[in-house]
Amino acid sequence: MKYEATIGLETHIMQKTASKMFCACKYEYGAAPNTHVCPVCLGYPGALPVMNEKAIELCCKAGLLLGCEINPCSKWDRKNYFYPDMAKNYQITQADEPLCLGGELEVDVDGEMKTFTLERIHQEENAAKNTHVAGASLVDYNRAGTALMEIVSNPCMHSSADALAYLVALKQIMEYGGISDCNPEKGQIRSDVNVSVRPVGQEELGSKVEIKNMNSFAFIQQAIEYEIDRQTDLLEAGGAVVQETRGFDSDRGETFSQRTKENAHDYRYFPEPDLMPVKISAEQVEQWRSELPELPAQRRERYVKELSLPEYDAGVLTADKIISDYFDEIIMKADHPKLVSNLVMGKGMSWMNEIGQAEYLSIMTPAVTGEVVGLVAKKVISNNAMNELVDILVERKGGDPKAIVEEKGMAQVSNDSALEGWADEAIAANPKPVEEYKAGNTASINFLMGQVMKASRGKANPGAVMQVLKQKLDG
Numbered sequence: 077m078k079y080e081a082t083i084g085l086e087t088h089i090m091q092k093t094a095s096k097m098f099c100a101c102k103y104e105y106g107a108a109p110n111t112h113v114c115p116v117c118l119g120y121p122g123a124l125p126v127m128n129e130k131a132i133e134l135c136c137k138a139g140l141l142l143g144c145e146i147n148p149c150s151k152w153d154r155k156n157y158f159y160p161d162m163a164k165n166y167q168i169t170q171a172d173e174p175l176c177l178g179g180e181l182e183v184d185v186d187g188e189m190k191t192f193t194l195e196r197i198h199q200e201e202n203a204a205k206n207t208h209v210a211g212a213s214l215v216d217y218n219r220a221g222t223a224l225m226e227i228v229s230n231p232c233m234h235s236s237a238d239a240l241a242y243l244v245a246l247k248q249i250m251e252y253g254g255i256s257d258c259n260p261e262k263g264q265i266r267s268d269v270n271v272s273v274r275p276v277g278q279e280e281l282g283s284k285v286e287i288k289n290m291n292s293f294a295f296i297q298q299a300i301e302y303e304i305d306r307q308t309d310l311l312e313a314g315g316a317v318v319q320e321t322r323g324f325d326s327d328r329g330e331t332f333s334q335r336t337k338e339n340a341h342d343y344r345y346f347p348e349p350d351l352m353p354v355k356i357s358a359e360q361v362e363q364w365r366s367e368l369p370e371l372p373a374q375r376r377e378r379y380v381k382e383l384s385l386p387e388y389d390a391g392v393l394t395a396d397k398i399i400s401d402y403f404d405e406i407i408m409k410a411d412h413p414k415l416v417s418n419l420v421m422g423k424g425m426s427w428m429n430e431i432g433q434a435e436y437l438s439i440m441t442p443a444v445t446g447e448v449v450g451l452v453a454k455k456v457i458s459n460n461a462m463n464e465l466v467d468i469l470v471e472r473k474g475g476d477p478k479a480i481v482e483e484k485g486m487a488q489v490s491n492d493s494a495l496e497g498w499a500d501e502a503i504a505a506n507p508k509p510v511e512e513y514k515a516g517n518t519a520s521i522n523f524l525m526g527q528v529m530k531a532s533r534g535k536a537n538p539g540a541v542m543q544v545l546k547q548k549l550d551g
């Protein structure tokens with residue numbers, strides 16, 4: 077029998093808000109533990125939550141970027157559970173009336189365009205961060221109550237490649253949209269992964285396993301692959317998959333049983349009595365829609381259509397919003413998009429790998445890079461010299477491109493007597509190609525050109541050399 081896997085993701089994303097979801101405490105990654113706390117986020121009895129409007133705006137904008145419908149009236153619920161990462165013993169979330177409904181994400185999975193649909197996006201609050209040390213567990217409430225939204229996909233993916241492509245595209249859109257920085261190391265994007273396997277042709281989904289709270293995309297992929305194999309083996313051997321929550325052991329690349337899956341009713345959801353429902357008007361939605369930024373797919377199209385860049389360049393440049401913004405800033409100063417693209421994708425990216433993106437961008441600022449490109453565009457230096465110039469600038473941690481060109485004698489020779497001299501020498505020393513050229517074999521001029529370039533030690537402008545040679549031979 078053949079089996080197929082079905083995968084759904086619940087992705088938690090920390091929004092870029094100045095303060096927490098229901099109190100004025102600010103969120104600052106890496107701050108000393110328990111320094112950004114107050115009676116609300118510590119769950120003191122009687123403290124009342126106040127809704128963060130910016131978070132609502134960001135959640136709805138995320139929804140609009142993903143083609144969701146904005147719910148005109150959503151409400152808050154309490155999800156009850158007992159664990160020290162939530163001092164109130166309940167999390168404020170949205171059970172049956174979330175902010176955003178439906179939605180979809182079109183992604184390229186290994187060259188094939190696929191559409192993955194969403195069930196919903198709801199707003200909730202983050203839990204505190206627990207750290208387990210020998211003999212004790214430490215709780216840092218700085219993260220408790222920060223704005224967190226949950227993007228729930230339908231069970232519509234069928235492989236680890238689908239899930240990875242979905243997550244990469246989702247992260248990119250959230251970054252471009254200014255919704256979240258989505259830094260996995262800071263826990264700003266974490267997914268619960270649901271995996272089930274069923275015989276091909278069976279309509280009903282198999283029993284699902286949930287792997288909770290994973291932030292590494294690579295581990296998510298490994299966990300999905302491991303689960304698909306494990307569940308398929310079980311079914312093939314005539315066994316059954318137990319619905320449960322499993323953890324992922326990254327050292328062994330395996331999942332392991334944690335607890336049999338709790339059901340939704342275990343949380344005893346009930347409406348949050350301390351908060352009003354959220355009403356959002358159609359005018360408000362249109363206002364937010366008009367403020368949406370350009371997305372990666374739109375940027376790629378602009379690069380191809382307006383800047384005439386190859387599709388390949390457009391894809392590489394837009395993969396990272398920081399690079400794409402940087403590229404846009406340079407071409408505003410320097411124009412010549414293809415030259416800029418060559419520089420950024422070539423020397424630029426290789427130096428970024430070597431010394432780090434931030435360091436490279438602080439040296440090769442848009443202004444400096446624009447100047448370098450300007451020198452090439454004006455034919456002051458050749459493409460080779462451009463690469464050398466970038467190396468020198470990076471090694472010296474900055475400098476004036478023009479001054480370095482002068483200091484190193486990198487300027488191309490296009491218009492002086494030196495060119496004529498080298499051309500005369502090449503013609504005098506190579507009678508055979510000259511004869512062949514005059515007899516009609518025009519390709520022979522390339523040999524003479526090579527001689528002139530060599531004599532100039534690469535500094536001659538090839539176009540100018542060709543012109544001088546032709547004048548002398550044809551005239």
Ligand code: ZN
Pocket residue numbers: 096099100101112113114115116117118221
């Ligand atoms: Zn607080």
Ligand code: MN
Pocket residue numbers: 088200226
């Ligand atoms: Mn959640």
